[in-house]
Amino acid sequence: MRPELAKFKGLNIKELPKEDWIAPGHRACQGCGTVLPLKLALKVLGPNTIAVSSTGCMEIITSPFPFTSWKIPWIHVAFENSATVASGIDSAIKALKRKGKIPKREKINIVVFAGDGATFDIGLQFVSGALERGHNFIYICLDNEAYMNTGVQRSGGTPFLAHTTTSPAGKVIHGNITWKKNLDGIIAAHNIPYFATASPAFYMDYMNKVKKASLVEGPAFIHVYSPCPTGWGSKGEDTIKLCKLIVETRIFPLYEVIDGKYYILNRKVDKPKPVEEYLKLQRRFRHLKPEEIEMIQKRVNEDYERIAKMCEVFAPPKD
Amino acid sequence: MGKRVAKEVSIAVADAVAQCKVDVVSAYPITPQTHIVEHLADLVNNGELDAEYIPVESEHAAMSACIGAAATGARTFTSTAAQGLLFMYEMLPIASAFRLPIVMVIANRAISAPISIWNDHGDVMTMRDLGWIQTFAENGQEAVDLVYHAYRVAEKAMLPVAVNLDGFIVTHVVEPVELLDQELVDKYIPPLKMKHKLDPKKPITIGAIGVPEIYTEARKAQDEAFKASYKVVVKAWQEFEKISGRRYQPIETYKMEDAEVALVIMGSLAETAMNTVDALREKGKKVGLIRIRLWRPFPTQDFIKALGKVKAITVFDRALSHGATGGPVGIEVRSALYQSNKRPKVLNLIGALGGRDVTTEDFEELFDRTFSFIKAKPRFAYEIFGAKE
Numbered sequence: 056m057r058p059e060l061a062k063f064k065g066l067n068i069k070e071l072p073k074e075d076w077i078a079p080g081h082r083a084c085q086g087c088g089t090v091l092p093l094k095l096a097l098k099v100l101g102p103n104t105i106a107v108s109s110t111g112c113m114e115i116i117t118s119p120f121p122f123t124s125w126k127i128p129w130i131h132v133a134f135e136n137s138a139t140v141a142s143g144i145d146s147a148i149k150a151l152k153r154k155g156k157i158p159k160r161e162k163i164n165i166v167v168f169a170g171d172g173a174t175f176d177i178g179l180q181f182v183s184g185a186l187e188r189g190h191n192f193i194y195i196c197l198d199n200e201a202y203m204n205t206g207v208q209r210s211g212g213t214p215f216l217a218h219t220t221t222s223p224a225g226k227v228i229h230g231n232i233t234w235k236k237n238l239d240g241i242i243a244a245h246n247i248p249y250f251a252t253a254s255p256a257f258y259m260d261y262m263n264k265v266k267k268a269s270l271v272e273g274p275a276f277i278h279v280y281s282p283c284p285t286g287w288g289s290k291g292e293d294t295i296k297l298c299k300l301i302v303e304t305r306i307f308p309l310y311e312v313i314d315g316k317y318y319i320l321n322r323k324v325d326k327p328k329p330v331e332e333y334l335k336l337q338r339r340f341r342h343l344k345p346e347e348i349e350m351i352q353k354r355v356n357e358d359y360e361r362i363a364k365m366c367e368v369f370a371p372p373k374d
Numbered sequence: 375m376g377k378r379v380a381k382e383v384s385i386a387v388a389d390a391v392a393q394c395k396v397d398v399v400s401a402y403p404i405t406p407q408t409h410i411v412e413h414l415a416d417l418v419n420n421g422e423l424d425a426e427y428i429p430v431e432s433e434h435a436a437m438s439a440c441i442g443a444a445a446t447g448a449r450t451f452t453s454t455a456a457q458g459l460l461f462m463y464e465m466l467p468i469a470s471a472f473r474l475p476i477v478m479v480i481a482n483r484a485i486s487a488p489i490s491i492w493n494d495h496g497d498v499m500t501m502r503d504l505g506w507i508q509t510f511a512e513n514g515q516e517a518v519d520l521v522y523h524a525y526r527v528a529e530k531a532m533l534p535v536a537v538n539l540d541g542f543i544v545t546h547v548v549e550p551v552e553l554l555d556q557e558l559v560d561k562y563i564p565p566l567k568m569k570h571k572l573d574p575k576k577p578i579t580i581g582a583i584g585v586p587e588i589y590t591e592a593r594k595a596q597d598e599a600f601k602a603s604y605k606v607v608v609k610a611w612q613e614f615e616k617i618s619g620r621r622y623q624p625i626e627t628y629k630m631e632d633a634e635v636a637l638v639i640m641g642s643l644a645e646t647a648m649n650t651v652d653a654l655r656e657k658g659k660k661v662g663l664i665r666i667r668l669w670r671p672f673p674t675q676d677f678i679k680a681l682g683k684v685k686a687i688t689v690f691d692r693a694l695s696h697g698a699t700g701g702p703v704g705i706e707v708r709s710a711l712y713q714s715n716k717r718p719k720v721l722n723l724i725g726a727l728g729g730r731d732v733t734t735e736d737f738e739e740l741f742d743r744t745f746s747f748i749k750a751k752p753r754f755a756y757e758i759f760g761a762k763e
Contacts, residue, residue, distance in 0.1 A: 102574055102577075103574045104574065105446070105572045105574065107442070114583070115583055118579060118581070118582035118583050119582065119583050119585055120582035120583060120584055120585065120588050120592075121582075121588065122582075123579035123582060125577065125579050126577060127574060127577050128572040128573060128574055128576075128577045128578060128579075128580075129577070129578075129579050129580065130442070130445055130572060130579075130580040130581050131580070131581035131582070132438060132441055132442070132465070132468055132581055133438070133464060133465070133468065135434075136434065136435065136438035136465070139430065139434075139435040139438035139439050139442065140438050140439070140441060140442035140445075141442060142400075142428055142430070142435075142438075142439045142442065143398065143400065143428070143438065143439035143440060143441060143442025143443035143444075143445075143446070143448075143450075144442040144443065144445070144446045144572060145442075146397075146398045146400070146426035146428050146439065146442075146443055146448070147397060147398055147426070147442065147443035147444075147446035147447065147448035148446060149426050150397035150398055150424070150425055150426045150443075150448055151397060151446070151447065151448060153424060154397070154424065156447070156565075163574060180431060180432065180435075181431075181434075181435055181438070183431070184430060184431035184432070184435055187431075188428065188429070188430075
């Protein structure tokens with residue numbers, strides 16, 4: 056087990072700074088579950104951080120020139136390539152440190168914020184390349200399960216049978232006909248130092264994961280579940296409820312993978328709530344028939360059991 | 375002065391890049407660019423160049439990484455050709471709009487389909503309007519000198535520069551090349567200090583969304599900086615002459631003093647054309663050659679001045695602009711002349727596509743046609759030269 060992670064005791068909520076590095080007054084929708092992980096991550100990482108955003112909601116809401124919500128250096132280049140832009144920043148810092156142009160001991164975090172479209176689909180090649188090359192950066196995928204910025208079109212992260220504008224719940228085809236892409240498996244298969252899933256409702260768990268991601272040398276990836284009331288047809292006030300239910304229903308297990316080989320389940324869900332409880336809060340699933348909900352339930356059970364089993368078999372060694 | 379040594383031009387170009395003490399090289403292999411980036415990888419891995427070499431997974435990533443690195447204040451380099459340049463395309467206007475001093479060598483190659491690894495200018499013409507300063511080299515020595523020049527210009531003008539070399543014809547030829555002494559390079563290209571960069575001590579936002587109220591103004595500001603770069607380019611060549619003794623200017627002329635007709639060319643074909651000019655001059659024919667070295671920003675005044683008293687010119691383009699009024703260079707030249715009192719007849723031929731050779735005999739034919747064009751009525755906007763019927 057990596058010593059920097061084995062030694063890590065967890066953040067103390069009282070020691071977290073009061074200051075935020077993402078300013079209020081940004082243009083996110085009411086109840087946005089995506090801007091929350093942004094704010095929490097920066098609370099942990101602090102001002103010595105360079106952020107890269109992919110094109111998407113979070114880029115749009117924070118940067119309508121001449122305004123900016125970013126109190127730290129921030130760059131947006133394009134939709135698909137923020138992992139590569141981060142690679143360039145990492146290489147620049149390494150070279151400039153070696154040449155004495157940046158103080159050698161200065162710790163600068165590099166963090167990418169990218170949506171599911173930017174990560175699961177158009178940017179997968181760039182993410183894969185950057186992870187494989189071992190750049191020292193944190194990639195946070197803000198997963199709201201569709202292309203929300205362009206008006207709710209399906210992505211590789213969209214769940215089975217969800218209604219979106221390009222996978223509508225029609226009379227013949229009943230929503231999105233593909234299962235959510237197993238991005239976590241793909242990322243973990245890169246054997247990067249740190250991978251984790253997180254949900255903003257379990258905010259200390261999430262912030263600890265961001266901290267761990269910053270402690271490891273090399274790439275770290277956090278897949279954060281991020282409800283979108285606008286795209287999902289859920290109530291703004293239900294966002295945190297959804298963030299809890301996604302874990303309690305076993306749809307989105309919270310776990311970590313260290314170096315691609317050690318699996319840790321952060322929250323064992325022994326008495327799962329039925330997926331229906333989660334689905335019924337969202338208009339994108341309202342067309343589902345009981346047998347379809349049953350199909351989803353079956354798949355959720357299988358996926359959770361697979362992850363739980365991995366965490367059992369490939370647990371980190373006990374010191 | 376440096377020593378003249380026989381070197382493959384790609385290797386010499388990479389050596390010049392290393393002399394410029396780049397911090398980050400990011401590249402993906404593509405023929406005929408490979409020897410340049412391979413040699414840079416050698417230099418880095420052997421400890422001769424202190425830089426980070428990022429072996430990216432695509433050209434799009436090569437430019438993306440250069441953007442990230444340059445925005446952080448690092449001196450960057452990449453190189454590509456043809457499909458690679460096209461794959462990188464989305465990043466090119468972003469690099470220039472961000473005012474990043476990235477230097478790229480393009481080993482010019484025809485674009486697919488049909489797939490071709492050989493030389494023409496079809497690849498680079500796709501990026502002529504994206505705010506990159508662009509120069510064209512005729513031979514190995516010029517290629518090397520344009521690399522030094524590129525860093526000087528990029529970092530003074532805060533704009534990216536593309537140096538164009540004809541693939542294989544220039545890149546793979548072994549030539550006597552003189553590299554500058556390191557201390558001269560250091561003097562000519564001092565360490566990069568960027569006023570605005572990604573620095574936690576002085577946070578800035580780069581790449582914000584341009585609402586309709588601001589987009590036009592942002593583009594105008596960029597355009598003004600781009601036009602102003604002409605002076606930076608010329609001054610950098612004047613400064614280069616002082617340290618190297620080698621003189622460069624935006625437009626090169628050959629035997630134009632009393633020329634009646636002239637060819638207008640970019641890149642390495644000008645060497646063959648010069649031989650033809652010499653041969654025809656011996657026969658008493660008043661012919662000359664104009665070579666465009668600085669393609670963007672287009673040096674309109676220099677070009678008009680270079681025309682002298684010619685009655686007709688043939689613009690020999692090495693790229694197609696399907697359905698346009700000419701090849702890219704032809705269109706540019708005609709447009710420049712329309713505002714000028716000096717208006718020779720312009721024949722626009724497009725040739726040497728996908729590596730097709732143009733011989734001295736071909737150039738003789740071109741000059742003959744230019745002579746007969748003095749009194750002819752133009753029938754075609756452009757014509758493809760040398761295609762077998």
